[in-house]
Amino acid sequence: MSASPKDIINTVTPDTSEGNQLFPVFLKLNELHTVLIGAGNVGLEKLNAILNNSPLAKVTVVAEVVSHEVYALAAKYKQVNIHERLFTESDLEGANLVVVATGNESLNNYIREVAHQHNLLLNVADKPSLCDFYLGSIVQKGDLKVAISTNGKSPTVAKRLKEVLNDNLPDELDTTLQQMSQLRNTLTGDFADKVKKLNEVTSILVEPKADISIRKNFNWLIWCSIIAAIGITITAFWLKNPDFQSFVETVSPTFYYFLVAGFIFAMIDGAIGMSYGVTSTTFSLTMGIPPAAASMGVHLSEIMSNGIAGWMHYRMGNINWRLFKLLLIPGIIGAVLGAYLVSSLEHYSMYTKPAVSLYTLILGIVIFKKAFKGKHKKADKKIKRISLLGFGGGFIDAVGGGGWGSIVLSSLIAGGRNARFSLGTVKLSRFFIAMVSSVTFILMLSHGNHWEAIVGLVIGSALASPIAAKVSNQISTKAIMVSVAVIVILISLYSIQKFIVKVL
Secondary structure, eight states: OOOOOHHHHOOOOGGGGSSSSOOOOOOGGGGGGEEEEEESHHHHHHHHHHHOOOOEEEEEEEEEEOHHHHHHHHHHTTEEEEEEEEGGGGGGTTTTTEEEEOOOHHHHHHHHHHHHHTOOOOEEEGGGGGGOOOOOEEEEOOOOOOOOOOOOOHHHHHHHHHHHHHHHHHHHHHHHHHHHHHHHHOOOHHHHHHHHHHHHHHHHHHHHHHHHHHHHHHHHHHHHHHHHHHHHHHHHHHHHHHHHHHHHSOOHHHHHHHHHHHHHHHHHHHSSOOOOOHHHHHHHEEEETHHHHHHHHHHHHHHHHHHHHHHHHHHOOOOOOHHHHHHHHHHHHHHHHHHHHHHGGGGGGGHHHHHHHHHHHHHHHHHHHHHHHOOOOOOSSOOOHHHHHOOOOOOOOHHSSOOHIIIHHHHHTTTTHHHHHHHHHHHHHHHHHHHHOOOOHHOOOOOOOHHHHHHHHHHHHHHHHHHHHHHHTTOOOOHHHHHHHHHHHHHHHHHHHHHHHHHO
16 A cells, blocks of 8 residues: 555654755646635735646635635636635545645644645645645746745745846757757667767857857957958959959949948847848838839848748758748738739839838837837737738738738747747748749839849848857847837938928
8 A cells, every 4th residue: 555645744754954855846737636725915926826837737726715816817727716715624625735825824724634634735835834845936948947945944045046047047948958859859779879969969058168268269260360361352352453443443332332231230130130121121211222122122132041041940840830831821922912012103112112111110119119128928829810920921021121020920929839930930931931022023123123232232141141140149139129229210210201301
């Protein structure tokens, strides 16, 4: 006959004088029935802790008085039941765990006695001596969870440690965890071989900082050498080769403006993962490029970068193919329709330019808000209208020269989709969206395509692509987002102001 939890508790008396004797476990609360007694402020805190860690946990709340906040929280979870009445022993029938938050000492002692008679483990809020287990502070980064226990000595210290770990453990740890899981599933051989391979892969996590610093400096040295070599070569051609100098002088200055602009905008996009379309389009409109030609330049320059990014995500297994199919066809239809519409209105560019500038102004404000906005809480339900989202994203992207990433990706993540798979899927689908939009623009715009600006944008962004990722970790994302937002807002307002002055 196996020992019950009560027997274990009564026969094994922990000696707390010899340190923390607790044995950490992670419970599958979604497969257990938890009874919570008490529904005031402390009860609300306990219920929040249970549901935040296990949203499918079955919980029965019993309390003489139930707060409005507890009712509001329980309304979001169908498996949570509330009984507003006095506690009775029958409430523990079918229970697996008991959590007490009454603040009534005599009632707490009675519940503990009854719980042990039913061989149940219980936790009593703020009463370590009555607890069979403690609810530790939890740090979560995706599938990674770290539980903190102070052996009931100081919940405040546990809370502070939680804050420290939350601030210092990067969110990218979940991405690492998912990739390690995929790698583990592909490994062959015996257990020892698998452990050896995983140790090799994860050695970077404990690599001495000095070695990492040396390697980073060496990488920077390589890139600086490449850039210096290119600069020296171009200078030599300029000084020693008259034909090259003559060729360069015949090229329109617009090409060089867009070459530099494309490089800068691609570097910004590499640092924060967004804003290439809106910054490039805003700059193009300010330089006098019509909306259709500006959007075509942006999409042409994005074909290669998104193709490479999509291929890399495909190789890493970061594509949700069902999501990809739902996004692709509607996105292509929306992109073709948007490209056709803005190209057809090319003769009315003096009117369409302020409309697109208004769009970029809105995007600039959105970027500015995102820079100061905290992390989104995970949505209760995933976004469902994927096809409509793809169509709207493709259409707006073609009309405004950008927005596929900021609209579609942000909507998917805010709607509860996995960030890593959403990013990979959006990047791969973006390659096809950019390609189809570019073809439509080329077919529709038979003349006046401003190729010097388009080619400059394409080459500039291509030159920046290899080194953009290298600098992404060296610059403050918030600082860049604020800078981009301010620039886009000011340039958009300037373009709109010019239109108003011209009309008046």
